[in-house]
Amino acid sequence: MRSNLHDGSTAVRGLRQSMAWIHAWLGLLAGWILFAMFLTGTASYFRPEITRWMQPELRPAHASAVQAAQAAINHLQATSPGDQQWFIYLPDDRTAVTRVFARAKPDPAKPAPRRPELKLDPITGQPLEARDTRGGEHFYRFHFQLQLPHPWGRWLAGVCAIFMLAAIISGVITHKRIFADFFTLRWRKGQRSWLDAHNAPAVLALPFHAMITYTGLITLVAMYMPWPVQANFKQADDFTAAAYGRPAEGKASGQAAPLLPVGPMIQAAAQAWGGDPPRTIVIRNPNDAAATVTVLRTTASRLNARPDSITFSGATGQPLSKSPAPGPAISTAGVLLGLHLGHFASPALRWAGFFLGLIGAAMVGTGLVLWVVKRRKPNAPPFFGLRLVERLNIGAVACLPAGMAAFLLANRLIPADLPNRAVLEVSAMFWVWFGLAVVSLLRPVRRAWIETLGLSALAFAAIPVVNAVSTDRGLFNSLVAGDWLFVSFDLAMLVVAAFCGVGALVASRKPPASPPPPKVMVRKRKPAPVREHADAV
Amino acid sequence: MSSDRPLKKTAGWLGAASMTGRALTALVGGYASAAALSSLLARLLPGSPAEASAWGMIVSFLLFACLALWAFHERRLVYVAAVLWGSALLAGGAVMALGVRP
Numbered sequence: 001m002r003s004n005l006h007d008g009s010t011a012v013r014g015l016r017q018s019m020a021w022i023h024a025w026l027g028l029l030a031g032w033i034l035f036a037m038f039l040t041g042t043a044s045y046f047r048p049e050i051t052r053w054m055q056p057e058l059r060p061a062h063a064s065a066v067q068a069a070q071a072a073i074n075h076l077q078a079t080s081p082g083d084q085q086w087f088i089y090l091p092d093d094r095t096a097v098t099r100v101f102a103r104a105k106p107d108p109a110k111p112a113p114r115r116p117e118l119k120l121d122p123i124t125g126q127p128l129e130a131r132d133t134r135g136g137e138h139f140y141r142f143h144f145q146l147q148l149p150h151p152w153g154r155w156l157a158g159v160c161a162i163f164m165l166a167a168i169i170s171g172v173i174t175h176k177r178i179f180a181d182f183f184t185l186r187w188r189k190g191q192r193s194w195l196d197a198h199n200a201p202a203v204l205a206l207p208f209h210a211m212i213t214y215t216g217l218i219t220l221v222a223m224y225m226p227w228p229v230q231a232n233f234k235q236a237d238d239f240t241a242a243a244y245g246r247p248a249e250g251k252a253s254g255q256a257a258p259l260l261p262v263g264p265m266i267q268a269a270a271q272a273w274g275g276d277p278p279r280t281i282v283i284r285n286p287n288d289a290a291a292t293v294t295v296l297r298t299t300a301s302r303l304n305a306r307p308d309s310i311t312f313s314g315a316t317g318q319p320l321s322k323s324p325a326p327g328p329a330i331s332t333a334g335v336l337l338g339l340h341l342g343h344f345a346s347p348a349l350r351w352a353g354f355f356l357g358l359i360g361a362a363m364v365g366t367g368l369v370l371w372v373v374k375r376r377k378p379n380a381p382p383f384f385g386l387r388l389v390e391r392l393n394i395g396a397v398a399c400l401p402a403g404m405a406a407f408l409l410a411n412r413l414i415p416a417d418l419p420n421r422a423v424l425e426v427s428a429m430f431w432v433w434f435g436l437a438v439v440s441l442l443r444p445v446r447r448a449w450i451e452t453l454g455l456s457a458l459a460f461a462a463i464p465v466v467n468a469v470s471t472d473r474g475l476f477n478s479l480v481a482g483d484w485l486f487v488s489f490d491l492a493m494l495v496v497a498a499f500c501g502v503g504a505l506v507a508s509r510k511p512p513a514s515p516p517p518p519k520v521m522v523r524k525r526k527p528a529p530v531r532e533h534a535d536a537v
Numbered sequence: 538m539s540s541d542r543p544l545k546k547t548a549g550w551l552g553a554a555s556m557t558g559r560a561l562t563a564l565v566g567g568y569a570s571a572a573a574l575s576s577l578l579a580r581l582l583p584g585s586p587a588e589a590s591a592w593g594m595i596v597s598f599l600l601f602a603c604l605a606l607w608a609f610h611e612r613r614l615v616y617v618a619a620v621l622w623g624s625a626l627l628a629g630g631a632v633m634a635l636g637v638r639p
Binding site for chain 2: 014015018019021022159162165166169170214217218221222224225227228229230231232233234239242243327328329330332333336
């Protein structure tokens with residue numbers, strides 16, 4: 001406990017007060033978008049798993065990297081051997097399929113349309129048919145593009161992220177009882193309780209919040225802050241080459257030469273990488289004497305998310321180039337990126353990240369509610385701004401979960417062969433989210449909170465039911481089959497439904513008739529008459 | 538340097554204009570200043586240019602957040618504007634005068 005004298009110092013108190021003031025405004029202005037970024041970003045910890053759940057027709061077939069790569073190449077050799085470039089994304093223990101994308105040689109006479117990405121069976125290399133869906137990719141993309149045209153979504157997400165960073169710093173400065181509040185939760189005390197409900201998740205997961213915010217900015221640093229690169233390099237490409245190396249990929253020679261099997265190249269790369277398998281293989285000018293095979297290292301086993309790469313000659317099998325060993329700064333940036341993406345995380349750590357992300361969403365959500373609770377006068381009609389914020393809070397916090405559930409439900413309810421169904425799934429999320437927010441305007445504020453949160457709970461609880469009815473992979477069957485991904489998914493939906501239900505319950509409680517004045521509370525708790533920071537807001 | 542009281546609310550259009558100016562200075566001026574200062578750091582740090590640029594990028598956001606927060610702490614708006622826009626111009630000018638690293 002700090003001395004009273006120190007707390008009373010005008011400079012310190014001035015700083016606390018100004019930081020408390022800006023903290024409230026930063027949180028308010030960015031809060032609604034940040035809540036959505038937190039929730040969809042948290043879901044993205046399970047991006048491949050969500051995709052697998054959304055294509056229940058596919059069952060994972062396990063194949064080694066060499067087997068999957070060669071099977072994919074055999075398919076591409078049979079279908080389009082004269083292409084300019086093949087991208088092969090290999091499966092791992094989290095993904096069920098090999099994905100390939102082939103780019104044809106550019107033909108100035110008639111530019112070919114961009115080909116779709118294909119899903120291949122890892123063992124046979126044959127194309128797989130499954131319902132068209134954006135899968136986990138949708139939440140992931142929304143998390144930083146906000147469904148807005150490029151580049152506006154990314155810029156808006158960046159502005160919200162820097163607001164978040166400033167809100168964290170100002171929040172920590174504002175907050176002097178950081179360790180005491182770790183254990184403080186005063187239930188049913190009106191504004192006090194909302195302050196505690198905001199402080200507890202904020203303080204509890206502070207390192208996570210700070211880490212995820214800063215590393216989030218780093219993921220798009222090349223777009224947000226390109227100036228330090230421009231100070232040293234004429235072109236951004238030169239920086240990329242200096243930092244990550246430039247694969248020895250060249251133009252086609254026009255001389256035919258058979259593409260060698262990739263197995264030995266993958267094995268040579270694995271030897272250089274301490275046994276790590278590749279994640280991606282890029283083949284340029286296949287079946288040409290100048291063909292190159294670039295093998296990119298998996299990032300699932302290390303913190304640094306920038307993959308190492310080795311480029312081989314496709315005609316001779318000799319290594320041509322490899323990415324340089326990164327220096328301390330490039331490594332730091334790679335680790336920051338890796339911390340955000342979480343590819344390195346074991347299942348236990350990924351679940352920890354998932355719950356920390358939910359705690360972050362709770363921090364933002366309770367902060368938004370706190371803004372309203374602080375400004376509401378018991379015997380005065382709410383002013384326009386207050387009513388607006390109140391309604392936007394309901395729309396952002398209580399209606400988005402229903403929208404996310406609708407996206408998953410639409411996946412099961414829209415016929416699997418309907419054209420354009422992937423777009424319809426995405427529309428379902430936004431129609432339900434914004435539609436529910438608009439309809440909730442018809443209800444009084446308290447009822448609107450209860451009913452929208454209740455509907456969100458119902459929507460999530462419906463997911464396991466609809467899954468069981470519409471597929472043969474319901475909870476019971478999955479348990480019998482030992483299909484832990486589908487079991488976990490159904491259980492997670494029930495847990496999220498319970499969270500929403502608890503939210504509805506909290507909203508349905510009658511607020512205390514007249515909250516005790518804060519001064520009484522302070523005297524009761526501590527002998528020293530310390531002014532509570534947040535009272536200055 | 539630092540103020541002893543938080544921002545005072547000024548009523549009327551003068552207060553609104555001053556708050557708008559402060560917010561713009563914090564957001565745009567703060568960004569410009571952080572971009573220029575981190576670029577100058579990247580340009581001046583010894584060692585490999587790619588490493589120096591990466592250090593500049595890594596610290597830039599922390600710099601931006603702290604500068605923008607300070608813009609809401611210091612009461613004298615003219616002083617805030619002078620520091621943020623001035624440092625952006627000075628550091629940016631220095632980066633341009635130095636030119637791309639040879």
